[in-house]
Amino acid sequence: MVLVKGDRAVTDGWTHLDDEAEIPAEGPITVSWSRWHRHHDVLHRSAPLLGVRVPNTVAVAEIGLAVSNFSLIALSFPSFTDGRAFSQARILRDRHHYAGELRATGNFLRDQLQFMQRCGIDAFEVPERAITEDWFAALNEIDLFYQPAADNRPWILRQRLRSAPNP
């Protein structure tokens, strides 16, 4: 797996713990949503930087209540046709003002990256073989948008009231 942030591949500095794995002495860790639920007291005492891996079936309002605890939230795309995490991402950003890393994990397509980014996802965990040379171009294929989203970019219905775009 490779972690992509912005327009480049970076080293994943996080340790992703199984539910039974011991908490390492140092370094940022992620745990599953259920482990965090059961042991959040211990986890917060032991780990300075904590992240959580959330299934896309968890009600986003529940995650929202806890966002201040996390520096990383990993959302799940069990298959590229399952779009629940798009809404989770937007609500975490727009409503709960989550400002940490929002990471896409699982099975998704290069062609969904821009949608994900617009929903507030800013990191992508992808298999190394998936990173083709045109991978990063996916984030810029479209640069005009018809609706507001978590990226706060201008949208056309409002933009055209002001001025025409530069040719």
Added chain:
Amino acid sequence: MYRYDEFDRRFLQERVAQYSDQVRRRLTGQLTEDEFRPLRLRNGLYLQLHAYMLRVSIPYGALSANQLRMLADIARRYDRGYGHFTTRQNIQYNWIKLEDTPAILAALATVEMHAIQTSGNCIRNITADPFAGVTAEEIEDPRPYCEIIRQWSTLHPEFSWLPRKFKIAVSAAIHDRAAVHVHDIGLYLRRNEAGEIGFQVLVGGGLGRTPIIGKVIREFLPRQHLLSYLEAILRVYNEYGRRDNIYKARIKILVQALGIDKMRDAVETEWSAMDHTPLDLQDETVAEIMQHFAPPAYAPPSEDDDARLSAALAADPAFALWFEHNVAAHKVPGYAIATISLKPAGKPPGDATAEQMDLVAELCESFGFGELRVTHEQNLILPDVRRADLPILWRRLDAAGLGTANAGLASDIIACPGLDYCSLANARSIPVAEKLSLHLAEREHEIGPMKIKISGCINACGHHHVGHIGILGVDKNGEEFYQITVGGSADRDAAVGGIVGRAVAAEDVNGAIDKLLDVYLKTRTDGEDLPATYRRVGAEPFKEAVYGAR
């Protein structure tokens, strides 16, 4: 009608480039078919029984003459010289090559057209009353709102990977010509007591194997909240809609499971929690879009208009018949709305040849303002014909095989492509429609308004559930049979038809329909349509007529 500005044009160029690159990656093997499939679907490209099918979007059924000429050109250059107009007011081509699709989309973009979201589990083409903006019986022109929804839904980052497809219909008229009740979201434009414009919002309607009539989730939604409320509904659906079973994934199943009251609570809770200010429509935004739909320069009626029309009606009974059925009242004196039937007896419903499209393009310029509409009943509309021009228009249409006087009658049948094209179908639809329309053409004027709808499988693309008479193709051990329903309606009194009895063989369809029609003619009271008769007398007389007394 809506014309693209620099934003729309640039966006569409970017989108064509994006799709073209997806095709390139598929052809070079970088994308597997599994990966490519949802991408091509979101661009209207299906793999059917014999070839790819491309469905081109016609937003709320509105077309310009030049756009229609381009559709004709594509039919000639890339297909077999014809196209098929669909129940989503779109057009589809059935013999397309994958390699040609980037060029087709580039060509479409030159006339401000595309195939975005005509398929896939996303928000589909917005449909609307094809008489929008010209009928006297509407509250306000709904097209600006359709256009606003179209733009908002285009490549929506959050709602492009829904549990299932999502269809929105809009109407502002007394008569529902958009089947609003059988959409995932239905919007009836209305005014509140203060005279403000808003919408009655319906949710959870749909056809397919579980036909459900939509329920009211909000009696009056002020227009400025249109988009935020749609987002709230979509968000609840995206989170809670089922994804474990494709047949239970539409929003209607969620609404049915929760009940409309709990669904309303969920949507209202989401709507109050979200910040609507970014999405709230400002008056200037609506006004800006409305400018595109400003009425054209209608000419005042001249004194001898009516005399010319009356003379033609008296002189030519064939024209008089067409006038009676295919011409509707216009809101501007001296003008009429003309329906061009794509249902000549014995021909596939909704098909038009490239030559016919070219002719209609010319006619909508000569007899109108260069615009036309596609109906969900698979016909074309000339929205602005001077009444005095109707006789000559009809002669031109008739000479091209487009003058069939059957709009709204029994041979004006909706039919899906069926097993002749479609990989989902269980049975053929087109030959059944062809034989039935030939058979009924003689007596349809005696019958009066009658909506017959045929689907070749349970997915119900032919809307059979809401036909006054519905015909559903089923497969029984490799043989095609047809199940018949009666009493359905897609109008304001929307209802799902009742099953008459066991399915009949293809050769028995015409006879069974005759018997149903006999019962209706014998039983109806003055002005009563078939759904009304059915509501009054129930299914029994119809069952007895087809299958005998029990």
